[in-house]
Amino acid sequence: MTGFGTLSFSARNTFVGVPMRTLETIGDAGVVILGAPFDWGTTYRPGARFGPAAVRDADYLEPDGRRPHLDTGIDPLEVLGVVDIGDVAVVPGYIEDGIDRIRRVVSAVAATGAVPLVIGGDHTITFPDAGGVADVYGHGEIALIHFDAHADTGASHYGMLHGHGTPMRRLIESGAVPGDRFVQIGLRGYWPEPETVAWMRQQGMRSFFMGEIVERGLAAVVDDAVRHAATGARGVFISVDIDVVDPAAAPGTGTPEPGGLTARELLDTIRRLGRDLQIVGADVVEVAPVYDPANITALLANRVILELLNGMAQRSLAG
Amino acid sequence: MTGFGTLSFSARNTFVGVPMRTLETIGDAGVVILGAPFDWGTTYRPGARFGPAAVRDADYLEPDGRRPHLDTGIDPLEVLGVVDIGDVAVVPGYIEDGIDRIRRVVSAVAATGAVPLVIGGDHTITFPDAGGVADVYGHGEIALIHFDAHADTGASHYGMLHGHGTPMRRLIESGAVPGDRFVQIGLRGYWPEPETVAWMRQQGMRSFFMGEIVERGLAAVVDDAVRHAATGARGVFISVDIDVVDPAAAPGTGTPEPGGLTARELLDTIRRLGRDLQIVGADVVEVAPVYDPANITALLANRVILELLNGMAQRSLAG
Amino acid sequence: MTGFGTLSFSARNTFVGVPMRTLETIGDAGVVILGAPFDWGTTYRPGARFGPAAVRDADYLEPDGRRPHLDTGIDPLEVLGVVDIGDVAVVPGYIEDGIDRIRRVVSAVAATGAVPLVIGGDHTITFPDAGGVADVYGHGEIALIHFDAHADTGASHYGMLHGHGTPMRRLIESGAVPGDRFVQIGLRGYWPEPETVAWMRQQGMRSFFMGEIVERGLAAVVDDAVRHAATGARGVFISVDIDVVDPAAAPGTGTPEPGGLTARELLDTIRRLGRDLQIVGADVVEVAPVYDPANITALLANRVILELLNGMAQRSLAG
Amino acid sequence: MTGFGTLSFSARNTFVGVPMRTLETIGDAGVVILGAPFDWGTTYRPGARFGPAAVRDADYLEPDGRRPHLDTGIDPLEVLGVVDIGDVAVVPGYIEDGIDRIRRVVSAVAATGAVPLVIGGDHTITFPDAGGVADVYGHGEIALIHFDAHADTGASHYGMLHGHGTPMRRLIESGAVPGDRFVQIGLRGYWPEPETVAWMRQQGMRSFFMGEIVERGLAAVVDDAVRHAATGARGVFISVDIDVVDPAAAPGTGTPEPGGLTARELLDTIRRLGRDLQIVGADVVEVAPVYDPANITALLANRVILELLNGMAQRSLAG
Amino acid sequence: MTGFGTLSFSARNTFVGVPMRTLETIGDAGVVILGAPFDWGTTYRPGARFGPAAVRDADYLEPDGRRPHLDTGIDPLEVLGVVDIGDVAVVPGYIEDGIDRIRRVVSAVAATGAVPLVIGGDHTITFPDAGGVADVYGHGEIALIHFDAHADTGASHYGMLHGHGTPMRRLIESGAVPGDRFVQIGLRGYWPEPETVAWMRQQGMRSFFMGEIVERGLAAVVDDAVRHAATGARGVFISVDIDVVDPAAAPGTGTPEPGGLTARELLDTIRRLGRDLQIVGADVVEVAPVYDPANITALLANRVILELLNGMAQRSLAG
Amino acid sequence: MTGFGTLSFSARNTFVGVPMRTLETIGDAGVVILGAPFDWGTTYRPGARFGPAAVRDADYLEPDGRRPHLDTGIDPLEVLGVVDIGDVAVVPGYIEDGIDRIRRVVSAVAATGAVPLVIGGDHTITFPDAGGVADVYGHGEIALIHFDAHADTGASHYGMLHGHGTPMRRLIESGAVPGDRFVQIGLRGYWPEPETVAWMRQQGMRSFFMGEIVERGLAAVVDDAVRHAATGARGVFISVDIDVVDPAAAPGTGTPEPGGLTARELLDTIRRLGRDLQIVGADVVEVAPVYDPANITALLANRVILELLNGMAQRSLAG
Secondary structure, three states: EEOOOOOOOOOOOHHHOOOOOOHHHHHOEEEEEEEEEEOOOOOOOOOOHHHHHHHHHHHOOOOOOOOOOOOOOOOOOHHHOOEEEEEOOOOEHHHHHHHHHHHHHHHHHHOOOOOEEEEEHHHHHHHHHHHHHHHEEEEEEEEEEOOOOOOOOOEEEOOOOOOOOOHHHHHHHHHOOHHHEEEEEEOOOOOHHHHHHHHHHOOOOOEEEEEHHHHHOOHHHHHHHHHHHOOOOOOEEEEEHHHOOOOOOOOOOOOOOOOOOOHHHHHHHHHHHHHHHOOEEEEEEEOHHHHOOOOOOHHHHHHHHHHHHHHHHHHHHHO | OEOOOOOOOOOOOHHHHEEEEHHHHHHOOOEEEEEEEEOOOOOOOOOOHHHHHHHHHHHOOOOOOOOOOOOOOOOHHHHHOOOEEEEOOOOOOHHHHHHHHHHHHHHHHHHHOOOEEEOOHHHHHHHHHHHHHHHOOOOOOOOEEEEEEOOOOOOOEOOOOEEEEEEEEHHHOOOOOHHHHHHEEEEEOOOOHHHHHHHHHHOOOOOEHHHHHHHOOHHHHOOOOOOHHOOOOEEEEEEEEEEHHHOOOOOOOOOOHHHHOOOHHHHHHHHHHHHHHHEEEEEEOOOOOHHHHHHHHHHHHHHHHHHHHHHHHHHHHOO | OEOOOOOOOOOOOHHHHHHEEOOHHHHOOEEEEEEEEEOOOOOOOOOHHHHHHHHOOOOOOOOOOOOOOOOOOOOHHHHHHHEEEEEEEOOOOOOOHHHHHHHHHHHHHHHHHOOOEEEEOOOHHHHHHHHHHHHOOOOEEEEEEEEEEEEOEEEEOOOOOOOOOHHHHHEEEEEOHHHHHEEEEEEOOOOOOHHHHHHHOOOOOOOHHHHHHHHOOOHHHHHHHHHHHOOOOOOOEEEEHHHOOOOOOOOOOOOOOOOOOOOHHHHHHHHHHHOOOOOOEEEEOOOOOOOOOOHHHHHHHHHHHHHHHHHHHHHHHOO | EEEEOOOOOOOOOHHHHEEEOOHHOOOOOOEEEEEEEOOOOOOOOOOOOHHHHHHHOOOOOOOOOOOOOOOOOOHHOOOOHHEEEEEEEEOOOOOHHHHHHHHHHHHHHHHHHOOEEEEEEHHHHHHHHHHHHHHHHHOOOOEEEEOOOOOOOOOEEOOOOOOOHHHHHHHHHHOOOOOHHEEEEEOOOOOHHHHHHHHHOOOOOOOEHHHHHHHOOHHHHHHHHHHHHOOOOOEEEEEEHHEEEEOOOOOOOOOOOOOOEEEHHHHHHHHHHHHHOOEEEEEEEEEOHHOOOOHHHHHHHHHEEEEEEHHHHHHHHHH | EOOOOOOOOOOOOOOHOOEOOOOOHHHOOEEEEEOOOOOOOOOOOOOOHHHHHHHOOOOOOOOOOOOOOOOOOOOOHHOOEEEEEEEEOOOEEEEEHHHHHHHHHHHHHOOOOOOEEEEEEOHHHHHHHHHHHHHHHOOOEEEEEEEOOOOOOOEEEEOOOOOOOOOHHHHHOOOOOOHHEEEEEEEEEOOOOOOHHHHHOOOEEEEEEEHHHHHOOOHHHHHHHHHHOOOOEEEEEEEEEEEEEEEOOOOOOOOOOOEEEEEEHHHHHHHHHHHHHEEEEEEOOOOOOHHOOHHHHHHHHHHHHHHHHHHHHHHHHHO | OEEEEOOOOOOOOOOOOOOOOHHHHOOOOOEEEEEEEOOOOOOOOOOOHHHHHHHHHHHOOOOOOOOOOOOOOHHHHHHHHHEEEEOOOOOOOOOHHHHHHHHHHHHHHHHHHOEEEEEEEOOOHHHHHHHHHHHHHHHOOOOEEOOOOOOOOOOOOOOEOOOOOOOOHHHHHHOOOOOHHHHEEEHHHHHHHOHHHHHHHHHOOOEEHHHHEEEEEEEHHHHHHHHHOOOOEEEEHHHHHHHHHHHOOOEEEEEEEOOOOOHHHHHHHHHHHHHHHHHEEEEEOOOOHHHOOOOHHHHHHHHHHHHHHHHHHHHHHHH
């Protein structure tokens, strides 16, 4: 159900050259990368189906499966045992079938004890991504830290259940991740409407708007997030919508919203979370390469993954 | 079920400024333009959901609802009574629901006696476009002339029924348009596979490959097409995939295939067909503006529509 | 003299879907949006004539005329009564005639008691924008806060009176806005020459260069600006040249100058000004979409307008 | 009044490196190149002010002032004595002043006996270009062959006299070039309206639409053009709007119209005209580089100039 | 010395998914594809180092190693036994070393009896490509048909021996391919200078300029080329510089020259040559993807390869 | 050996219009600008050969050779006596020859007492740039402050000596600039590998990673850098790789690395260094315009040069 080059738009290569595996040959890998080339949940500019391929290939270094960090010298790909099983074979336009396929694969990966790290695709996939992990760790047992300009808690997708504006609602409603285990960072703009914001508060979601981040400082907010997420959960799922970053640094996305984080802020924060928390899954979504002539957005997403892995490797070595 | 600006990506304006209508207020319009901002049936580059808006707005002339033809002085918008009812409200990722919605609208338009002219959107929509017209004129009663680089007769869409590679198969299988009422012009490349080509021949489809067009000349091929389509049918549906034109002149599309018609050839041929045949419906599909920095593909599609209307107006006046 | 789609390059839709009006049907609207698709005053890259259309349409949300703010839940479009009267019909190349037309429309809007909010267009238009407001409130009676990389106080436009480098000079010289009622924020670079900078000081203009902003902090500078502008004036006109923002976040403009504000800084500052000051008019200028492949500059300008309206709505409710 | 780098957007280098001159130092040059970086007459996409710089610099060969033709070995730059006097200093937004300046320079060049060859800029400039030549050769004494998708015979420019849609009307009305000395090649589309087409016929203009060109062949049409233009005139002015070529090969222009000539057809025709006719002036207009990511349109215009010069050199040598 | 992903810019995948091999494991493959990601021989716009990757991946079909031709149903990948050995590991800036490495690999491939098909890279590589084949078949024993806008017979590369303007000179001078075994198709423009054209004639090169092609028709010219190339040679090497095609259809190249072949003309001609001649080697060069926002140039090069293989497969089956 | 327009890709104009000179006519100029249009040392995206032309021409102000600074009114072009001698004539693909040519020219400039300021080109050129200055001031006698995302201390360039990843190694190994006279600012990412980082420390290089800059603040880091560089050296060479800035503000480069400085930070720091240190040479490298549709990267590099000159002029006047 996963593979390389299965679809014309799915990835053909592993993430920066880590070993190529199938679901059956994961072995004792610590982290398993997979892609979900899925963009039919977008309500505006599509193109994120090319995200999994673009993010894996975005680099000026050779795809040799080695990425020692400049600061620490640690190569998380080796420390953690990172492999790549390719992209889930999702069919354009069949949204519910695609969600099911992704969830089955993510669950299967998590069931091996490895950390699934999913490259999107649009944000619709966080429902099966985090849901699939929760299927293994127990509904209600994991926390979710969500970086995004948008809350993605819409009640419906133009009258339907699934789309890239609703995954967090579906996760909460289904019990996979309860509202009080949610932390959101970077929200801004004019969506969703007040009724939904009220619902979010009723669920106990902790949502940090950019206004609060500017006022209190990002570090303080992340302190809160770490405390909130770490308390009582068996582990944490990190979901990064690349549009949490300002469109200046992440133009290649479907629904950019001005006024976001800098790339530097996101990278440092993500590494810290990998180090401070028990990560059980992650996804990086909404990279739409066609809107990015210099390819800087896919490159940023590539580095977000590497920084997360670096943090996790530091934690692992600190063991 | 249709309207302007209903979705973030649907058209906000009528085609070159013709009168804005709803399905209920078509009145005695001769031609009704509508959009299907639908691109989740694409197997490669999406983006055609922005086609309906881009094609309607693509012009350097004011949107005053007047377009007298330079050659003839005829303004088909006035002669035919052309109006625009906006875009069908289709939901990203829900392909079968979208097909149903489109078909209901197209049928309703055709049932008034007007000619529905649908701006896509990916080619998936020709199943409901031509199917909706056939629902009114009778299954088996209309012919279809199909301009495309691709036959779109795939047996399945990655194992599913609907996608932009299967609409012609679905039309034939459903009996809406029998194979021997099909004419295809401009096919080339390496798809579909020989089994499907054999199936196409068994159905009696008349497929003109570019090789034959180069050898015999386009005029001769179109003579055959007119003869074939006119015989015994109550009317003809014209489906234009903009990728029938060479990528030089139509780069803004999802699956470009080198070696196609020139823009001039397509425009002249389409006008001729409007003049020589009884048109009962049409669609122009697969314009994906994001791949077209100078916007020449949407502009070409705009002119394809105007030339078709010009031919129809000449026929009407010759009445 | 204003309208939608009057010119091939003028806007066809209202700002995010607010009600469409004419000058005659403004009624008791609190804010009236209008466009000035005017770019023949540019001394370098033109293209801002497409600004009014692009800024109004730049969004991934539906154009439903509703934009409740995420932080406060307030929808300023409703609170303030925001309507849109389309673009002034200006004729390319006839700069003085265009200035007259814009001034007449802006004056007429201000005369109704509504706040005119003009979308440019190049910065030439601030002469008629602020001038037209001053015609109603009294010459010398309004203050102007001007966000820009450039002072726009040039003595001449290549020997002529009007262009996008001279509007502030013309406003001061004409007495519409005296120099000591001017506050400028964000200036940087190598223009204008020292003689003009000396003239600016003689006029009592308060110009905050980026150097000072970095040194003292933006908040302190804005405190000064608020104090300066509020003192003794009947109201404040806000003029935002999008190039006050660093080219990273605002590439789509004619004369980008590296080293500017972040988008976040501008958005927060603008909202604050709307809340702290009595706004009597505003313009947002110099968005040139063709230089912005991901459309992030038009989107930023759209948000600048929404944040200004949010501040004004907060003030109004606090009223 | 002309020069290099006088304005931020004017050309800084001579055409392919030919000698740099001023109006005063033309000497006995046979052909004088000059630019008119003027785009405030455009009714849609501006940007042609960068045409004079882009067309001069568009080449992968060194700017050494030598361009022997591959076919003939003739270097027309040497044979004809081609020099470049830079761009007229026109002021953005002051359309009538700009027209006057251009006309004075062109007249002055023609008065020396040299052939002025003007690089635009938008088509507004053909009024002063051809008018300035006619001022020297006598009103009514020169013919004009006009390559364009558009007739440019509009009665007004949004109510004003001058713009890029009216120069041919102004030339005829002023008597500089009578209607029966006009030949137009490549017209197509939906403008101007029938009343203007009727006026064109009344003036005795010979307008070849693309329909006739396709039907009769380009060669036959050009035979007619040559015959028509050569009869009784003291010389011929060639005006090439790059949009006569299909947008596939000339996307970088303001008002592209699908269905035009190929680049090959234009190049061959232009060379022939240079050889067959007594050329007294020429312009190449409407190159707007920002719409052309691969720079192929400026390159095409560069070659149009070289082919015209080649034809003229052949004629000169055949002398 | 060859491989996949060895350099950051070398290809990571095989051509449309054909089997991956090394030089050692070619076995009895009939055609061996390899890449030369080499662009430091370019005299203008570089970028062709990304050609080998882009041309292999350019398709909207799955990379399944199957490409039955629509016209004939033949899949040349199967008929001929096509494999891919990746890219030669060439080092940027070390031009002579790179030439040596390419030549050794090409020779080694040809020595197995397989046909080497090299994807460039700039045209510098035809010296080692055709030279390497001649090393096996004998200097003087193979003919070369060269599609290009440029003769590439320059005496020097800015004073040095090797560059993309000199390979044909080097081949002739070295005796690998004598001048009278050369056929060139599509030359045009203003380079090289007359002395070089004279040298070309002295060598007995048969150069078809676009002028002759337009006049006599492409078919007649190709008849001559086939006759000339087939006479007395043991086989033919085909070298296709994508800039032989008009920039409209091939903008993504370093030195585009207006007025070239259409894509259709090139594709049909290449297939014919594969069918009519004994092909012993080929290269397709000068695709520079960064200049091609819609990726149509890499796609065209991909089809040029497929059409050549189709012709060869037809010849093979005809036995 | 230097000049304007010597190569098709070399600059044709002087930096913002300063006087044009040759190596022989420098006279008593204080600063001599020259270009090195050299990009065959790049390991990924080439294109920096167009940097020297793009950086010189990047401005919306006229090229009048005057640039008084807005803050201070000082025009460093006049104060320092800045001239431009054009680009070194380097030959694509001949890397060692090119390095030699650049070094000879830089040495010759430095020998006159002027400060050479080199516009790249890729970073390979800092070996001859700083080396050429050291040839004059004495090996071991100058310090180097290096702004970059990358250390550029690689042991080899794919097995060869020279490339854009090795210049700092070559400078240290050759003794031209000893390791303990090196300061690096802005390093980040995943290259070079730990062995090289260890080697860097052994050499006494002072490398400030972004992590340290975020933690301690840029001002503190620059204090250290100034102290380190000023101690015991006869002068300082500044090398600015534009990729030290975040890709948001500098997308037009070959190897962008997310998480860098803002444009404002770089500009302010560079001016300070010019003021605080004795500058003996500088280069600004790795601007690749083709990756920068709005041209903001070349513009930033242009301002980096102006700010450096401003600082130097302030120092000179304070002298």
